[in-house]
Amino acid sequence: xxxxxxxxxxxxxxxxxxxxxxxxxxxxxxxxxxxxxxxxxxxxxxxxxxxxxxxxxxxxxxxxxxxxxxxxxxxxxxxxxxxxxxxxxxxxxxxxxxxxxxxxxxxxxxxxxxxxxxxxxxxxxxxxxxxxxxxxxxxxxxxxxxxxxxxxxxxxxxxxxxxxxxxxxxxxxxxxxxxxxxxxxxxxxxxxxxxxxxxxxxxxxxxxxxxxxxxxxxxxxxxxxxxxxxxxxxxxxxxxxxxxxxxxxxxxxxxxxxxxxxxxxxxxxxxxxxxxxxxxxxxxxxxxxxxxxxxxxxxxxxxxxxxxxxxxxxxxxxxxxxxxxxxxxxxxxxxxxxxxxxxxxxxxxxxxxxxxxxxxxxxxx
Numbered sequence: 031x032x033x034x035x036x037x038x039x040x041x042x043x044x045x046x047x048x049x050x051x052x053x054x055x056x057x058x059x060x061x062x063x064x065x066x067x068x069x070x071x072x073x074x075x076x077x078x079x080x081x082x083x084x085x086x087x088x089x090x091x092x093x094x095x096x097x098x099x100x101x102x103x104x105x106x107x108x109x110x111x112x113x114x115x116x117x118x119x120x121x122x123x124x125x126x127x128x129x130x131x132x133x134x135x136x137x138x139x140x141x142x143x144x145x146x147x148x149x150x151x152x153x154x155x156x157x158x159x160x161x162x163x164x165x166x167x168x169x170x171x172x173x174x175x176x177x178x179x180x181x182x183x184x185x186x187x188x189x190x191x192x193x194x195x196x197x198x199x200x201x202x203x204x205x206x207x208x209x210x211x212x213x214x215x216x217x218x219x220x221x222x223x224x225x226x227x228x229x230x231x232x233x234x235x236x237x238x239x240x241x242x243x244x245x246x247x248x249x250x251x252x253x254x255x256x257x258x259x260x261x262x263x264x265x266x267x268x269x270x271x272x273x274x275x276x277x278x279x280x281x282x283x284x285x286x287x288x289x290x291x292x293x294x295x296x297x298x299x300x301x302x303x304x305x306x307x308x309x310x311x312x313x314x315x316x317x318x319x320x321x322x323x324x325x326x327x328x329x330x331x332x333x334x335x336x337x338x339x340x341x342x343x344x345x346x347x348x349x350x351x352x353x354x355x356x357x358x359x360x361x362x363x364x365x366x367x368x369x370x371x372x373x374x375x376x377x378x379x380x381x382x383x384x385x386x387x388x389x390x391x392x393x394x395x
Contacts, residue, residue, distance in 0.1 A: 034084065035094060038072065042101040050102040051353045057226045060104055061180055067109060068138015074116045081128075082136030083116075089313050092266045096306070099270020100277070103362035104224040106267060107369070111176045115142040115185050118197060122245045127199075143177040143202060145232065146187025146195075149253045150372060155189035157234065159196050166196060166239040167211075171231060178202055178215055178230040185245055186234070193250030199243045200234070211237040223361035257372050258320055262312055264370035265327040268334040269309060271366050272302045275337035275359045282344040291344055298337050305330050328378030331367045338363035 046053070046063060053060045067073050076091050077083025086094065098106040116135050119128055134140035148156045157170030168188050175184055184202045187195055205213045212235045218228040276299055283291035308326055312318040338360040342349040345356035367379065 032090065035090060038070070038094065039097050041066075041070070042097055046105065047101045050104075051355065051358055053102050053104045053226060054224060054358055055226050055353070057179060057228055060108065060226045063102075063105055064108060064112075064141070064180060065138055068141075071136060073109065073112055073138050073141075074132065074136035075113060077116055077120055077132065077136055081120075081132045083132075089310060092263070092310065092313055095266045096270040096273065099267045099362075099366065100273040101270075103271065103274075103358070103365060104226050106270065107224045107365065108177055108180060108227045110267070111143040112141055112181065114144045118144070118185050118245050124242075124245060126242065127245060131199075140183075141177070141181040142199070143175055143181040143184040144187075145172040145175040145184050146197065146253070147370075148173055149187045149189065149195055150257065157186065157188040159188035159190055159239075161190070164241055166198065166241070166244065168198070168200075168234050168237040168239055171233050173231050174229060175202065175215075175232055176227050176229045178218060178228045180228065187253070190247070195248045195250070195252050197245040197248070198239045199245065200237065200239070202232075207238060209236075209238050211235065213237060223365040254372075257370070261320060261372070261375070262309060262323040262327050264366065264375075265309060265330045267369060268327075268330045268363075268366040269302070269306055271334045271359060271362050272298075272305075272330070272337045275334070275341040275356075275363065276302060278341040278355045278359055279337070279344050281355075282341070286344075294340060294344075298333070298340065301333060302337070305333060324374055324378050327375060328382045331375075331379045332382040334363045334366060 045066075049059065053063060071082060071084060074081065074083035075086045075094065076088070077085070079085045095106070095110070098109065112135070116132065119132055119135070122128055131140065131142070135142055155170070157168060157172055159166050159168045161167075168186065170188065172186060177184070181202050183199050185197050186200050187197055190196055200213060202215070203213070204215055214233045216231045218225070218230055221229060276295060279291065279295050279298070283295050305326065309330065312323055312326065341356040342360050345354060348354055349356040349360070351357060
């Protein structure tokens with residue numbers, strides 16, 4: 031393993047893992063750790079070194095995301111939004127915008143989130159944009175933006191009349207323009223998992239977006255094609271959650287000295303390693319099909335749910351404490367089961383539940 035990645039993993043294990051439960055509920059502590067990521071040049075992991083990033087390969091990046099999710103779901107979810115914004119800028123044809131933002135984003139001098147998952151929703155677009163005199167007028171409601179109070183800006187996704195997708199940079203705070211345009215953010219949502227990440231919705235009214243702040247304008251349906259291409263990506267977060275739950279189970283097995291807990295850990299850990307090896311292989315195998323990746327993601331989600339439940343059951347009544355490790359990884363399993371969800375992922379996840387032995391009829395068994 032690259033020495034850089036070893037240093038990151040050591041930092042996560044020694045400095046972040048011991049306070050994972052604190053990070054789950056304390057935005058100020060979470061913000062401090064996020065800034066430490068900037069100090070270590072970890073906020074643009076796939077960006078070229080010339081831009082201040084680490085220049086990680088896709089395989090290195092996904093392995094590191096497993097480690098992040100194994101350490102802290104809150105930190106993983108928050109930094110993933112920023113990494114997504116960096117990725118959008120890296121692929122932007124607006125070179126001036128890249129030069130303006132990327133160096134600061136890579137070092138944590140500026141932070142940016144995203145708000146475009148709503149583009150996957152069917153029906154009338156939730157955020158619409160019209161072009162007028164070289165400017166873009168945005169109106170609608172963004173239902174989900176993580177990082178309010180952490181990120182100064184976010185990349186919004188909006189739909190033009192012809193179905194094209196516009197991505198542009200907006201402030202992530204209540205703001206009124208001289209022209210009358212406005213952004214109003216909600217209070218942070220009371221989420222079951224990673225509540226410290228300050229996820230909000232935002233109402234946008236007649237916001238004038240300057241052409242210089244347009245990241246890209248893509249053909250209709252681009253987000254669907256991107257979701258298909260990257261269908262396995264969120265599965266690496268769920269894999270990290272699998273290992274987090276197994277860490278809890280292992281500690282309890284050692285403390286209680288019960289052979290069946292140790293045997294359970296060994297069985298689940300072997301399955302986890304097999305899924306990880308398969309997922310990493312799919313990253314570099316161009317021959318891996320969409321169906322294969324989708325099936326694997328559904329299987330990983332199912333494994334995360336089983337491992338987190340094993341951690342809860344092994345913890346006995348202590349799992350009911352909100353700040354117990356078992357409770358946290360259980361909530362994070364919920365989060366990573368639905369993160370970046372498409373209809374296909376929902377179907378694959380449900381089918382995995384229905385095919386698990388306890389759901390089979392006597393004839394099928």
